[in-house]
Amino acid sequence: MCAHVLVAEDDEMQAELIRRSLLTEGHTATVVHDGAAAIEAARKLRPDLVVLDLMLPVIDGFGVCRVLRGEDDIPVLMLTARSTEDDVLLGLELGADDYMTKPYSPRELMARIRTVLRRSGRATEERQEDTVVRAAGLSVDAVRHEVRCDGAPVDCTPAEFEILLAMTAEPERVFSRRQLLQYTRGLDRASTERAVDVHIMNLRKKIEPDPRRPVRLLTVFGVGYKLRGGRA
Numbered sequence: 335m336c337a338h339v340l341v342a343e344d345d346e347m348q349a350e351l352i353r354r355s356l357l358t359e360g361h362t363a364t365v366v367h368d369g370a371a372a373i374e375a376a377r378k379l380r381p382d383l384v385v386l387d388l389m390l391p392v393i394d395g396f397g398v399c400r401v402l403r404g405e406d407d408i409p410v411l412m413l414t415a416r417s418t419e420d421d422v423l424l425g426l427e428l429g430a431d432d433y434m435t436k437p438y439s440p441r442e443l444m445a446r447i448r449t450v451l452r453r454s455g456r457a458t459e460e461r462q463e464d465t466v467v468r469a470a471g472l473s474v475d476a477v478r479h480e481v482r483c484d485g486a487p488v489d490c491t492p493a494e495f496e497i498l499l500a501m502t503a504e505p506e507r508v509f510s511r512r513q514l515l516q517y518t519r520g521l522d523r524a525s526t527e528r529a530v531d532v533h534i535m536n537l538r539k540k541i542e543p544d545p546r547r548p549v550r551l552l553t554v555f556g557v558g559y560k561l562r563g564g565r566a
Contacts, residue, residue: 337382337451341365342372342398343413344390351516352385355440356447358467358503359476369393373401376408382456383447388414388425396428403429409454411446413438440517441496444476469505470550470563472541474498483541494537497530501551501561510558534559 339361343349349365356363364379366372369390376384384402388395399410412425415436425433431450434443466475473482474495481488481498490498500517501509511527534553538545552562 336360336362337456338362338364338379339447340372340375340379340381340384342367342369342375342384342390342395343387344368345387347513347516351440351513352443354500354503355444355517358499359444359447361447367391369395369398372398376402377405380406381408383409383411383451383454385411385413385443385447386430388412396424399425399428399430409450409456411450413443439492439496441492467499467502469502470561472498472502472550472561474502488540490537490540491533493529493533494540497533497537501559505561505563508554508557508560514558530559 339356341349341352341356341363343352343365344367346367349367353363353365364375364381366375367390370392372384372386372390373393375381384398386395386398390398393401395412395414399412402408402410409431410429411432411434412430413434413436414425431453432446434446466473468474471484475481476499479495481490481495496517497514500514501507511530514530514533515527534551535545538548538551541550542548550562552560554560
C-alpha cells in the first residue's frame with residue numbers, strides 16, 4: 335500500500351526510525367515533534383493516517399486525538415509507553431483506530447499500519463515494486479519477507495531481515511549498534527547492542543563469499559556497520 339503518514343513523536347530517534355520504516359514500505363512521511371504541530375500538519379496535509387505518540391509536549395496525544403476526531407475521520411494509531419487499561423480505553427473512546435505500547439518492533443508497527451490503512455480504505459493499491467529494495471547484490475522484499483543475494487534465496491531470522499532491510503534501503507550509511515538494535519527490537523531494554531554483532535556475524539555467513547573477509551557488510555570501527563554498494 336502507498337499512503338501519506340503523519341508521524342507525531344517527540345523522541346527524534348524513534349521518529350526517524352518510524353519515518354525510514356515507512357519509506358521502505360513505499361509510503362511518504364511527515365514528522366512533527368509536538369501536539370500543536372501535529373494538529374497544524376493534519377489540517378494542512380490531510381494525511382492518510384496519523385501515528386500519534388501519547389506523551390507529546392504542548393498538547394498530548396489525547397488532546398490531539400480529540401481535535402482530529404472533531405474535525406475529520408483521519409485514522410489514528412496511538413503509541414505510548416503507558417499500557418494501563420484506562421489509557422487504552424480512553425484512547426479508543428476518543429476514536430483511535432489502534433493502540434501500540436512501547437517497546438515495539440518496526441516490523442510490527444508497519445503491519446499494524448497496513449491493517450489500519452486497509453480498513454480505512456485510504457491507501458492506494460498495492461505496488462509490489464515499492465516494497466523491494468536492492469543494493470550490493472541484495473534484494474529485500476518487505477511485503478513477502480524474502481531476501482535474495484545475487485539472485486539466490488537467503489533464509490534470514492526476523493532480526494536479520496530487519497537489519498538487511500534497513501541497510502539495503504540506505505547503502506553506505508553507517509549504522510550504530512544502537513540504531514540497528516532499534517530496527518530489530520524497537521526499544522526493548524532486555525536486548526543488548528552486542529546482540530547486533532551476533533546478527534551481523536550470522537548474516538556474513540549467509541551473504542559474504544568469505545565471511546572472514548567481508549566485502550558487503552563492513553565494520554566501521556568505533557561506530558558500527560555499513561552495507562557497501564549503491565542502490566540498484
